[in-house]
Amino acid sequence: MRIVRIEHFGDPGVLTLAEAPAPRPLDGEVLVRVVASAINPVDDKTREGAIGAGTPPLPMILGWELAGIVVGSRTSALPVGERVFGMSHQLGTGRGTWADLVAMPAGALAVAPLAISLVEAATLPLPGLTALQTLDWLDVRAGQRLLVAGAAGAVGGLAVQLARARGARVDALVSKPAQLEVVKELGAEWATTDRAALPAAAYDAVFDTFGAFVTDTVADRGRYASIATQAGPVPDLSRRAVSTTVNQVREDASGLAELAQIVDAGQVKVRVDSEYSLRDVRKAHERFLRGRLTGKVALVF
Ligand SMILES: NC(=O)c1ccc[n+]([C@@H]2O[C@H](COP(=O)([O-])OP(=O)(O)OC[C@H]3O[C@@H](n4cnc5c(N)ncnc54)[C@H](OP(=O)(O)O)[C@@H]3O)[C@@H](O)[C@H]2O)c1
Structure with missing residues (x-):
C-alpha cells in the first residue's frame, strides 16, 4: 500500500510517497481503506519539525483524519463495508492517516455522515472534534x-455553526475584511477585524483559535478557552472568577457520531477549498501554505 512518509523535517519537498506492508488490526480495531484525508496546521508544524518534544520518531506517516470504508473488522461496533470517518491522534500515537490502509480503534471512528461525500467527511474530524469538545468545555447553551x-x-468556522445549532448568539473576530461576510453566512450575528471594537466583559464564553487572548471581552464568571497550544497558557483570570483552559483535542467516537448527526440535519456546512490526489501531496501542502483558504485542503486517495 502507499504511504506518505517523512524521513527528515523540512519544507513540502520532504513528503515522499512510499510503499509499506498493510497494517493488521488488533482486537477492537478496524482496517479502513482510506478514500480521503485532509491537511491541518498540525501536519504542517510536524513536517517542519516545529512541534519539538512529543513529536513521534522519524520516519513517520503524517495525517490526523480520514474517511473511508471498513475492509477488515475485529469489533462488532463497525462491520466490514461501513462508511466511516475518524481522527487519529498522530502526535500521541504515531498512527498517521496518510496511507491507503489504516488500522484504527473503533473508539476513534464513527459512521460517516450520509448527506456529504467521503471527501467532505474527511475534512471534519480534527477541526470538528476540536470545536465540539471546546464548546462542551465552554458549556455554550441557548441564548x-x-x-x-x-x-x-x-475550527472557528465549525465552532460558529455548532454554537448557532445550540441556539447561542455568536460574534466573530477575523483577520481580513473578506472574511466578514463568510462568517456571517456561517451564522455570526456580528463580526469585526478590529479587536479594539470588541465589547468589554460582554461574552459568557470566548473560543480563541489563534492565541488572540482578548480576555477583556469575557464577562466576570465566564469561560475562556484557547486551542492555540503553541501560544502558551491563557492569562490567569481567577480575579474575575473566569475559568480558563488550553483545550487539547481527543479521539472521540461519540463526538464524531454527534457531528455526523448535525451534518445530516443540515446544521453545518462543510467547506472544502481544494482537492489533491495523493501523488500531489507536496502541491497540496504548498496550497495550504499559500493561505487565503476558503475551506480545508483535501487529499484524495
Ligand atoms: N489544541 C488542539 O487540540 C488543537 C486542535 C486543532 C487545531 N489546533 C490549532 O488551532 C489553530 C487553528 O486551527 P485551524 O485548523 O482552525 O487553522 P486555520 O484554518 O488556519 O484557522 C486559523 C484562523 O485564525 C485566523 N487568524 C490568525 N491570526 C489572526 C489574527 N491575528 N486576527 C484574526 N484572525 C487570525 C486565521 O486567519 P487567516 O485566514 O488570515 O490566516 C484563520 O482564519 C492552529 O494553530 C492549530 O494548530 C489546536
Whole structure:
C-alpha cells in the first residue's frame, strides 16, 4: 500500500510517497481503506519539525483524519463495508492517516455522515472534534453570547455553526475584511477585524483559535478557552472568577457520531477549498501554505 512518509523535517519537498506492508488490526480495531484525508496546521508544524518534544520518531506517516470504508473488522461496533470517518491522534500515537490502509480503534471512528461525500467527511474530524469538545468545555447553551476569535478558520468556522445549532448568539473576530461576510453566512450575528471594537466583559464564553487572548471581552464568571497550544497558557483570570483552559483535542467516537448527526440535519456546512490526489501531496501542502483558504485542503486517495 502507499504511504506518505517523512524521513527528515523540512519544507513540502520532504513528503515522499512510499510503499509499506498493510497494517493488521488488533482486537477492537478496524482496517479502513482510506478514500480521503485532509491537511491541518498540525501536519504542517510536524513536517517542519516545529512541534519539538512529543513529536513521534522519524520516519513517520503524517495525517490526523480520514474517511473511508471498513475492509477488515475485529469489533462488532463497525462491520466490514461501513462508511466511516475518524481522527487519529498522530502526535500521541504515531498512527498517521496518510496511507491507503489504516488500522484504527473503533473508539476513534464513527459512521460517516450520509448527506456529504467521503471527501467532505474527511475534512471534519480534527477541526470538528476540536470545536465540539471546546464548546462542551465552554458549556455554550441557548441564548448565551459566544465570541469566536479566528472564526473564518477550519475550527472557528465549525465552532460558529455548532454554537448557532445550540441556539447561542455568536460574534466573530477575523483577520481580513473578506472574511466578514463568510462568517456571517456561517451564522455570526456580528463580526469585526478590529479587536479594539470588541465589547468589554460582554461574552459568557470566548473560543480563541489563534492565541488572540482578548480576555477583556469575557464577562466576570465566564469561560475562556484557547486551542492555540503553541501560544502558551491563557492569562490567569481567577480575579474575575473566569475559568480558563488550553483545550487539547481527543479521539472521540461519540463526538464524531454527534457531528455526523448535525451534518445530516443540515446544521453545518462543510467547506472544502481544494482537492489533491495523493501523488500531489507536496502541491497540496504548498496550497495550504499559500493561505487565503476558503475551506480545508483535501487529499484524495
Ligand atoms: N489544541 C488542539 O487540540 C488543537 C486542535 C486543532 C487545531 N489546533 C490549532 O488551532 C489553530 C487553528 O486551527 P485551524 O485548523 O482552525 O487553522 P486555520 O484554518 O488556519 O484557522 C486559523 C484562523 O485564525 C485566523 N487568524 C490568525 N491570526 C489572526 C489574527 N491575528 N486576527 C484574526 N484572525 C487570525 C486565521 O486567519 P487567516 O485566514 O488570515 O490566516 C484563520 O482564519 C492552529 O494553530 C492549530 O494548530 C489546536
